[in-house]
Amino acid sequence: MSVNQITAQRTFAVGNDLVHIENFKLSLSDLFKNKVYTPAEIAYCESFTDSLQRYASTWAAKEAIYKAIKQLDPSPLGWKKIEISRAKKAGMPTVVLPDHLKKYELSLTISHDSEYAWALALINAIV
Numbered sequence: 001m002s003v004n005q006i007t008a009q010r011t012f013a014v015g016n017d018l019v020h021i022e023n024f025k026l027s028l029s030d031l032f033k034n035k036v037y038t039p040a041e042i043a044y045c046e047s048f049t050d051s052l053q054r055y056a057s058t059w060a061a062k063e064a065i066y067k068a069i070k071q072l073d074p075s076p077l078g079w080k081k082i083e084i085s086r087a088k089k090a091g092m093p094t095v096v097l098p099d100h101l102k103k104y105e106l107s108l109t110i111s112h113d114s115e116y117a118w119a120l121a122l123i124n125a126i127v
Contacts, residue, residue, distance in 0.1 A: 011125040015067030017060040019117040024056045036062070036079040044086065057110045057117035058084050064121035065095055065108065072125060073101065084108075095121075 033042055037058065045054035061084045069077060083096040095106045107122040 010072060011127060013068040013071035013123050015064040015069070015071070015121045015123070017063035017067065017119050019056045019060045019063075021053060021056045021112075021115055021117060024059065024117075025052055028052065028055055038080050038083045041084060044089075047089065053112050053114075053117065057112045057119065060112075060117045060119035061093060061095075061108055061110050061121070064119040065097075065106065065123075068121045068123040069097075069101065069104070072104070072123065075100070077101075084110075 033055070037045070037055070041058055045051045045058060048054050062079055062082045065082050065084075066077060066079075077098075081098050085094050085096050086092065087094070093108050093110050095108055097104070097106075103126050105124045105126055108119065110117070110119045112118070
């Protein structure tokens, strides 16, 4: 069996990301925010006193989702096409994706402390 055959048979993928918040702070300009985050994500992050931690954890979540999706789907995917949403403040994160990616079930967990933000995404193709 070739590598291409094994990859073609995969129906799930895992992605993760770890962000060092102090280093991330150096990248968090208005230009970066507007390029990467949706207006809803910006509003969510800005609703916290410590918005830096929320931006970092949302970035980690977007990266984890991106890494998992790219293992199963090579089509282009911009950062704003991955939206991390929460039904309530500090609530469970959910992921909003473009229609062509609705064929995937997603599970996402985010964690953060004063130094790091971390996210893990599990994606399963609906067959």
